[in-house]
Amino acid sequence: MLRLDGVSKSYASSGLPLVVLEKVDLSVEGGEFCAIVGPSGSGKSSLLNLIGLLDRPTSGQLRIDGVAAENCDRHAAARLRNRLIGFIFQSFQLLPRLTAWQNVALPLQYRGVPRAERRARAETMLARVGLSDRSMHLPGQLSGGQSQRVAIARALVGGPRLLLADEPTGSLDSRTAAEIMALLRSVNAETGVTVLMVTHDQEIAASCPRRIALRDGRICGSGDRAAA
Numbered sequence: 001m002l003r004l005d006g007v008s009k010s011y012a013s014s015g016l017p018l019v020v021l022e023k024v025d026l027s028v029e030g031g032e033f034c035a036i037v038g039p040s041g042s043g044k045s046s047l048l049n050l051i052g053l054l055d056r057p058t059s060g061q062l063r064i065d066g067v068a069a070e071n072c073d074r075h076a077a078a079r080l081r082n083r084l085i086g087f088i089f090q091s092f093q094l095l096p097r098l099t100a101w102q103n104v105a106l107p108l109q110y111r112g113v114p115r116a117e118r119r120a121r122a123e124t125m126l127a128r129v130g131l132s133d134r135s136m137h138l139p140g141q142l143s144g145g146q147s148q149r150v151a152i153a154r155a156l157v158g159g160p161r162l163l164l165a166d167e168p169t170g171s172l173d174s175r176t177a178a179e180i181m182a183l184l185r186s187v188n189a190e191t192g193v194t195v196l197m198v199t200h201d202q203e204i205a206a207s208c209p210r211r212i213a214l215r216d217g218r219i220c221g222s223g224d225r226a227a228a
Contacts, residue, residue: 001028001029001030001031001032001064001065001161001162001194002026002027002028002051002063002064002065002162002194002196003026003027003028003061003062003063004024004025004026004027004050004051004060004061004062004063005025005060005061006023006024006025006059006060006061007021007023007024007025007026007050007057007059007060007061007062007070008021008022008023008024008057008058008059008060009021009043009046009050009055009057009058009217010058019217020043020046020217021043021046021047021050021057021217021218022216022217022218023060023218024047024060024217024218024219025219026212026219028194028196029194030161030192030194031188031192031193031194032194032195032209032210033184033185033188033194033195033197033208033209033210034195034196034197034208034209034210034211034212035197035198035199035204035205035208035210035211035212036048036196036197036198036199036211036212036214037198037199037200037202037205037211037212037213037214038213038214038215038220039215040200042214042215042216042217043214043216043217043218044198044214045166045198046217047214048164048166048196048198050062051064051162051164051196052081052085052087052164053069053072053077053078053080053081053085056070056071056072056077057070064080064084064085064162065084065161065162067080067084082107082110082111082158083158084160084161084162085160085161085162085163085164086107086154086155086156086158086160086162086163086164086193087155087163087164087165087166088148088151088152088155088163088164088165088166088168089151089165089166089167089168090166090167090168090170090171091171092139092144092147092148092150092151093151094139094147094150094151094154095139096138096139096140097138098138098139099135099136099137099138100126100131100134100135100136100137100138100139100142100150100153101119101122101123101126101135101136102122103139103150103151103154104122104125104126104150104153104154104157105118105119105121105122105157106154107154107157107158108121108122108157108158111158121157122135122153122157123135125153125154125156125157126150126153128153128156129149129150129152129153129183130149130183131146131149131150131153134146134150143176144171144172144173144176145172145176145179145180148168148169148172148176148180149180149183151168152168152180152183152184152187156187156191156193160193161193161194162193162194162196163184163187163188163193163194163195163196164196164197165184165195165196165197165198166197166198167198167199167200168180168184168197168199169181169199169201169204170199170200170201177201177204181204181207184197
């Protein structure tokens, strides 16, 4: 599903290169559920941004579902993201003036899916995450847990092969976080979507079948299955 070979990323800082990822080798099979862990500044979010095609590596090779993606231009990256990748963010990233179903339907709108079909598919996905009675609510009328469920529904409505979650439980209380993790595990088991999740929560990381630990822009240890 996902393979990185010698992937590095650096930025210019005061005329000098600032290396945030260095020669990362990583392979993730379809259907895996992985936690990406490490201290602040270790490169977790940078790695997720590269995998999500929100940024491009300085060097190395990146393949997603067999597609060479390291040199995708902006338009090709957008098409690949829309077809293969779903995103979940800590801050939900819901549009405040759109209802729950309209937020969920956004990826389908970008694909040109007719409105009636968009709504039907969005309503079905909201029911899947337990929010069939909240489809007409605005984000400001939802709790944090409900907002995250809407964000998960939006990430899944297009049938992605890869789900990227950046601290999806970071702004939630422990009970709601456990509910969101149970939902993600259920979706992973039922659909086979591959999940990569950045988390600082060691308890949540320990509950994931696989943990990928980063430190100073490198995957710790001799392989990519290092413990947190």
